[in-house]
Amino acid sequence: KAGVTQTPRYLIKTRGQQVTLSCSPISGHRSVSWYQQTPGQGLQFLFEYFSETQRNKGNFPGRFSGRQFSNSRSEMNVSTLELGDSALYLCASSLGQGTTNEKLFFGSGTQLSVL
Amino acid sequence: AQSVTQLDSQVPVFEEAPVELRCNYSSSVSVYLFWYVQYPNQGLQLLLKYLSGSTLVKGINGFEAEFNKSQTSFHLRKPSVHISDTAEYFCAVSVPNNAGNMLTFGGGTRLMVKP
Numbered sequence: 001k002a003g004v005t006q007t008p009r010y011l012i013k014t015r016g017q018q019v020t021l022s023c024s025p026i027s028g029h030r031s032v033s034w035y036q037q038t039p040g041q042g043l044q045f046l047f048e049y050f051s052e053t054q055r056n057k058g059n060f061p062g063r064f065s066g067r068q069f070s071n072s073r074s075e076m077n078v079s080t081l082e083l084g085d086s087a088l089y090l091c092a093s094s095l096g097q098g099t100t101n102e103k104l105f106f107g108s109g110t111q112l113s114v115l
Numbered sequence: 116a117q118s119v120t121q122l123d124s125q126v127p128v129f130e131e132a133p134v135e136l137r138c139n140y141s142s143s144v145s146v147y148l149f150w151y152v153q154y155p156n157q158g159l160q161l162l163l164k165y166l167s168g169s170t171l172v173k174g175i176n177g178f179e180a181e182f183n184k185s186q187t188s189f190h191l192r193k194p195s196v197h198i199s200d201t202a203e204y205f206c207a208v209s210v211p212n213n214a215g216n217m218l219t220f221g222g223g224t225r226l227m228v229k230p
Contacts, residue, residue, distance in 0.1 A: 004158065031215065031216055033216050033217070033218075035218075035220075042220055042221070042222045042223060043205060043207075043218075043220035043223075044220075045217050045218060045219070048215050048216050048217060050215060055214060055215035056214075056215045056216070056217045058217070090158055090159070092158075092159075092216075094216055096215075096216075099211075100147060100209040100210060100211055100214075100215065100216060100217065101147045101164065101166050101209065101211070102216055103161045103164070104151075104159070104161065104216060104218070106151075106158030106159040106160070107158050108156065108157055108158045109158055
């Protein structure tokens with residue numbers, strides 16, 4: 001089985017722009033979660049999608065949004081980029097059985113640099 | 116809300132020596148506990164998890180962790196490390212009975228195994 005695929009691997013943007021990141025989960029997985037990883041704040045939960053619906057949301061401003069398609073692929077969007085949005089964005093997929101003890105499978109991430 | 120503290124940001128150790136990576140959590144409710152490992156330029160991979168039952172949990176790659184409810188700790192141990200164990204290790208918690216996946220991570224511990 002192919003793993004979790006995130007594209008692109010690297011992105012460079014300037015302040016004020018917007019960006020879209022993509023995540024393809026493992027086949028059969030219906031839950032997709034997004035995390036932001038920075039040296040200062042560590043790993044922080046952004047949101048989780050299941051069956052095209054946002055099931056959980058972290059404490060991030062509305063500039064961060066996401067969606068999930070019927071094939072479980074997910075995208076996240078960040079509008080009006082700020083320097084502090086520079087981070088590694090990780091996507092994780094799981095079966096999505098509704099419990100909180102599922103094993104998450106992570107992609108290698110998208111490294112976003114905001115100049 | 117839950118929080119996770121990893122007491123050591125870096126742990127240097129010689130090859131074949133034992134190692135313990137410390138993790139303490141704070142929560143007003145029972146939690147599930149996880150350890151994930153992140154190798155350079157990769158996503159996270161689950162090492163082990165504690166849901167209930169025996170407080171000693173064995174994971175992959177020879178790692179084990181012990182849940183101590185009274186000390187709210189979940190320390191990770193390995194009796195003999197290898198160079199290939201060099202990575203960043205993250206302790207995380209989730210709350211049972213919440214729908215979906217939402218992990219709260221600690222700040223990470225960088226394990227550096229020296230020859």
